[in-house]
Amino acid sequence: MNDIIQPWERAHHDERSQRFTLEEIPKGQLIGYSLSFCVRDMLDGMVGIERIEHIITGTMARSPEEWQAVINEYARTYWRRAPSIGKSLAQDLWLQGKIQQPRVYGMPPPRSWQKHWGPAATAI
Numbered sequence: 160m161n162d163i164i165q166p167w168e169r170a171h172h173d174e175r176s177q178r179f180t181l182e183e184i185p186k187g188q189l190i191g192y193s194l195s196f197c198v199r200d201m202l203d204g205m206v207g208i209e210r211i212e213h214i215i216t217g218t219m220a221r222s223p224e225e226w227q228a229v230i231n232e233y234a235r236t237y238w239r240r241a242p243s244i245g246k247s248l249a250q251d252l253w254l255q256g257k258i259q260q261p262r263v264y265g266m267p268p269p270r271s272w273q274k275h276w277g278p279a280a281t282a283i
Contacts, residue, residue, distance in 0.1 A: 188212045188279035192269035194229075194258070195237040197276070198248050202241050208248060212279040213257040217268030220260065226253055 184205060191197035191214035200206045220226040230249045238245025252258050262268050 184276050185278040190215065190277050190279050191275060192216075192277065193275040194218055194249065195233050198233070198245050198252075199237055200276070201248050202238060202245055206276070208251065211252065211257055213259055214252060215259045215261060215269045217262065218258075218260050219262040221263055 234242035
C-alpha cells in the first residue's frame, strides 16, 4: 500500500475561478506568503484585497524604484494575463503598508512553497 499523497490527490477546485489549487484558502482575514501567487489569486477572483491583512514576501525591494522593478517583472511572468491590474494591486498593497519584506532586514523569506495563504488570527 502506498501512503504517499500526490499533490493532485489533495488539489482543491475553486468554483469561482474554475482553477485547481493545492490549498484551500482559509475564510476571514488572510496573511499571504508569496506576492506573486497572492496577487495571482486576487486576479483570479479567489481573494479580495479587503481580506488581506498583509503579505510577507520573499522580495527585497529597498526603494520605490526597486519595488517598481519587482512588480514590472512579476507582471511579465506571474500576472501576464492581466499585468496592469496585477501591478495596480501590488502597488495598492505597498502603499497601504501591507507588504512585509523580511529579507530587507536580514531575515529569511517565508516558505511559500508549503502554502501561500494562512488565516491572520494564527499567523506569527
